[in-house]
Amino acid sequence: MGSFGTRCSFELYHSTNVFRLRTSYIVFCVITFWTTLIFRSSLYAQSDDGCILRRDQDSIRVFTCHAENSQFKSVRASFTVNTTFSQLASMVMDIRGYNRWQYNTINPRILKRFGNREILYYVEVKAPWPISNRDMIIHLTMEQDSVTKTMTITANGEPNYLPIKEGIIRVPMSQSTWIVKSVGKNKLAVNYAIQIDPGGSVPAWMVNMVSADAPHTSYKNFREQIHQHTIDSSMLIRD
Secondary structure, eight states: OHHHHHHHHHHHHHHHHHHHHHHHHHHHHHHHHHHHHHHHHHTSEEOTTSOEEEEEETTEEEEEEOOTTOSSOEEEEEEEESSOHHHHHHHHHOGGGGGGTSTTEEEEEEEEEEETTEEEEEEEEOOOTTSOOEEEEEEEEEEEOTTTOOEEEEEEEOTTSSOOOTTOEEOSEEEEEEEEEEEETTEEEEEEEEEEEOOTTOOHHHHHHHTTHHHHHHHHHHHHHGGGSOOOGGGOOOO
């Protein structure tokens, strides 16, 4: 075959081996990716209603759930806190203090007060670069059952109440509920649920991936700070 033929045979053999190695590496990467994904998915516990437990830390449990008519998962959180109804209500209604405990919240302010248990407020939420900040206008109401003392807090978005600010994306839809029940002397159980569309062009899979972080951080802060909060007796909340 001669030196030319020998060189060609060697190069063909070498190229074939390189192709095989590259192909094997790609297959290995694909298998590793899916194995890791399946393993991580198996770490999440699924409840009877189809929700998946995403965080169980600091005695705060956060679930994500399939939401009808939305690509964004709804989020549920549950935790207990050693406090009274009146102190919890006072902290929730202290909108100006939201930046001290709510996840990445800035510029909170009251827009309108309808009564001691009903307000309209504005908040902005910081987002990591290059994602734009979001803002929300929320109508918050609070009710308490006269017999059981159970409190229901609803916070629903009213996105058209104010003009949109340049450079900030208005959250088009947000609906959340707190159910607060007594489970002992000065001990409350909180069940929180939220469905939100953050607006803009952030992929749903990315939002769903980190959606458990905000409730966990917020309610960890909430529980740590609540005893520093002054009770507003004008709300007439029964303990």
